[in-house]
Amino acid sequence: MKAGTIVVALGGNAVAPPGERPTIATQFRYTRASLAPIVDLAQAGWQIALVHGNGPQVGDELARNEIAADQIEQLPLGVLVAGTAGWMGYMIQQSLQNALARAGIERHVVTLITQTLCDATDPDLRTPSKPIGHALDPVRVARLQAQGAAVREERSGTWRRMAPSPRPVGIVERDMVRQLVGAGYIVIAGGGGGPPVYRDPQLGLEGIDAVADKDRVAAILGREIGAQVLLILTNVNGVYRAFGTPHQEMLHRIALAEAEHMLAGKELGTGSMRPKVEAAADFVRAGGERAVIAELAQGLAALSGESGTTITKDHG
DSSP, X not given: OOOOEEEEEEOGGGTSOTTSOOOHHHHHHHHHHHTHHHHHHHHTTOEEEEEEOOHHHHHHHHHHHHHTTTTSOOOOHHHHHHHHHHHHHXXXXXXXXXXXXXXXXXXXXXXXXXXXXOOTTOGGGGSOOEEEEEEEOHHHHHHHXXXXXXXXXXXXXXXXXXXXXXXXXXXXXXXXXXXXXXXXXXXXXXXXXXXXXXXXXTTEEEEOSSOOOHHHHHHHHHHHTTOSEXXXXXXXXXXXXXXXXXTOEEESEEEHHHXXXXXXXXXXXXXXXXHHHHHHHHHHHTTOSEEEEEEGGGHHHHHTTSSSEEEESSOO
């Protein structure tokens, strides 16, 4: 397996798993445990950009803002995305620096706050669809509904807050990421999908109060820095046909046309796997050699085709 340039997408739930109190100590602990695949990639000589999610964290930040609203001016959602990109970047950067040092690998890590270009007229801005924060109790659901905030029952008895999620179209700081990655730095970019922005004809870049999908952002970043591989690390071991039925089948390799056929139908539903397959297909369609969707612990093995789901232009 020849090393090249890789973009790795790491979910926000990897560092704040459901069912555990998301204290900062817990998040540091899970972050340290989640970075073993990145250390393996660095050891193997890959040039690396790392994109991470922030769904649980930015929901918590929004709740803190609202709880303190009578004491201090609230911050808009777009600014909170930038804030999580900063402190989560610090957490991941420090944890990765320590892990690399223990492994005797001389690689530098840098966090770059990157802005994600979106279309200000994107219809997805009018329909909040991305869950943020943690599961809500009935009192919190009622309070948010009374305030006009968007909430949705994801499954029976489990409610989440929803945020607008426009489709990303570009990364403002792509040239800086490309230069740093090319120089051998491990770059943490697109944190939480990056704060969404649009170009105003008079004012220039302006923020949008929304959350961009980090997998789609990772695919765009991969395209814009010329990465050969997109690796999406998640909490399932790959893409399944007929998932959740007695006939479910793990797909180890998918051609782009097959992935597009699955996306055109209802097989992937509207769950969290759909945007991952969309991102993987977008990356390969734009010229990437392959995209891999795999369980967190199987990062390097998945690159070798030993686990996970690999999407390529054809079956060759």
